Amino acid sequence: MDRYQAMATFVRVVETGSFSAAARHLNVGQPAVSKTIAQLESRLQVSLLIRSTHGLTPTEVGQSFYERARNAIQEADEAELAAKGAGAGLSGRLRVSAATTFARLHVIPKLPHFLAAHPHLDVDIILDDRMIDLVAEGVDISLRMGMLSDSTAVARKIATGGRSVLATPAYLARAGKPQSPADLANHEAIIYSQQPNVWSFTRDGAAVSVSVGGRLRVSAAEGLRAALLADMGLTIASDWMFAPELENGAIVRVLEAWSLPPIGLWAVFPAGRMMTAKARRFAAFVEEIMGSKPAPSQTA
Known part of the structure; x- marks a missing residue:
């Protein structure tokens, strides 16, 4: 039995809570994971896991072994990278979770550079x-925007972007261009269900909040993009979400004299799990991508 591989398998089982989830992450069959854990318990002559209908939890000895094994694996990975040098490529599998539109527009087009650097x-x-x-899905790093609801998550802000009220020229030609936040009451708003329908603005130190309404509510950013581009109303969104259209004029900003709170892009790492070198390197890659992007034109 490979001691390092057995430790890595046990760590993944504890972090995911099941043999099947660990197997998916390790890209092996569930029987192989079960056999490895059984061999590890036999070798150590202790019970490491409590098996119940609610899943797998470590015993007291298992928890202690998990913490030491996790630290040992992390230190071994770091030692290997240090020995290979800063320019060494990464290996294995990296699982990334990301918002669909953000990844499609900003991350995936740049992935060939990252993959070429780490063949x-x-x-x-x-x-x-x-x-x-993240733990149940075996995710190493998640890219998320806005406020983070999980206070236990390990997160690092890697970029900050602007937010604007956006519409198509065709919609504004039909419905008129709002001149103040109060005018939004007379407009059809496209509501993104993952953010409140109360929009807060500031101008010259004064703050105002308005409640908007509309017939369409969507649960995903891709739906928001499609509805806005179909001239169905106006919406509030990050400039990242409509970067190409803001550049070519298909989407324009309104109420530009009023400011909206900026939005943060976060690299989120699974709580209670070691932060891998692969995840850190990918976070730095995305941070470099967003730092090098010129801001979309501010002219409507």
Whole structure:
């Protein structure tokens, strides 16, 4: 039995809570994971896991072993990278969770550069606008925008972007261009269900909040983009979400004299799990991408 591989398998089982989830992450069959854990318990002559209908939890000895094994694996990975040098490529599999539209527009087009720099690394990208359970899904890093609801998550802000009220020229020609936040009451708003329908603005130190309404509510950013481009109303969104259209004039900003709170892009790492070198390197890659992007034109 390979001691390092057995430790890595056990760590993944504890972090995911099941043999099947660990097997998916390790890209092996569930029987292989079960056999490895059984051999590890036999070798150590202790019970490491409590098996119940609710899943797998470590015993007291298992928890202690997990913490030491996790630290040992992390230190071994770091030692290997240090020995290979800063320019060494990564290897294995990296699982990334990201919002669909953001990944499609800003991350995936740049992935060839990252993969070329690390030819022995495979990348799985899970596209979902909702925050998924990173541990259960075996995710190494999640890219999320806005406020983070999980206070236990390990997160680092890697970029900050602007937010604007946006519309198409065709919609504004039909409905008129609002001159103040109060005018939004007379407009059809496209509501994104993952953000409140109360929009808050500031101008010259004064703050105002308005409640908007509309007949269409969407649960994903791709739906928001499609509805806006179909001239169905106006909406509030990050400039990142409509970067190409803001450049070519298909989408324009309104109420530009009023400011909206900026939005943060976060690299989120699974709580209670070691932060891998692969995840850190990918976070730095995305940070470099967003830092090098010129802001879309501010002219409507």
